[in-house]
Amino acid sequence: MPSSETxxxxxxxxxxxxxxxxxxxxxxxxxxxxxxxxxLVSDTMHATNADGSELDVDLRxxxxxxxxxxxxxxxxxxxxxxxxFVETEKLA
Numbered sequence: 001m002p003s004s005e006t007x008x009x010x011x012x013x014x015x016x017x018x019x020x021x022x023x024x025x026x027x028x029x030x031x032x033x034x035x036x037x038x039x040l041v042s043d044t045m046h047a048t049n050a051d052g053s054e055l056d057v058d059l060r061x062x063x064x065x066x067x068x069x070x071x072x073x074x075x076x077x078x079x080x081x082x083x084x085f086v087e088t089e090k091l092a
Contacts, residue, residue, distance in 0.1 A: 002026050012092045020045070020083040025076035033089040036066045040084040046076045059085065 002024050008015040014033075017040075020026065028050065039059035047055045050072040057075075077083045 007086075012090070014089040014091055016087050016089075018083075018085050018087060020075070020077040022077055022080050022082065025074055028072065028074045030072045031067065031069055031089070033069050033091055034066065035069075035087055035089045036064055038062065038064045038086045038088070040086065041081065043077075043079055043081060043083050045083055046078050047073045048076070049073050059083065 002018065002020045004019075005017045006014065007017055018026070028048075039061055042060050045057040045059055047057055049055065
């Protein structure tokens with residue numbers, strides 16, 4: 001089962017560390033805020049968008065990427081190693 005650990009939630013930013021074991025996924029969800037992801041591992045994460053389209057997301061340790069608010073997707077770990085990343089949402 002994926003787990004999340006909120007590290008900061010101060011009304012301006014929410015920083016969450018996500019851990020997705022092999023074979024697990026974060027269910028379909030909508031991002032209400034712009035966000036940045038900082039991978040803590042190098043691996044491939046699989047995103048399924050609300051329209052059913054799929055995207056392979058190549059994660060590289062420390063190589064951040066940003067996405068806008070409104071994205072609706074699930075993310076899955078189809079590999080054999082645990083995926084870990086830190087997500088920072090800009091709340092204000």
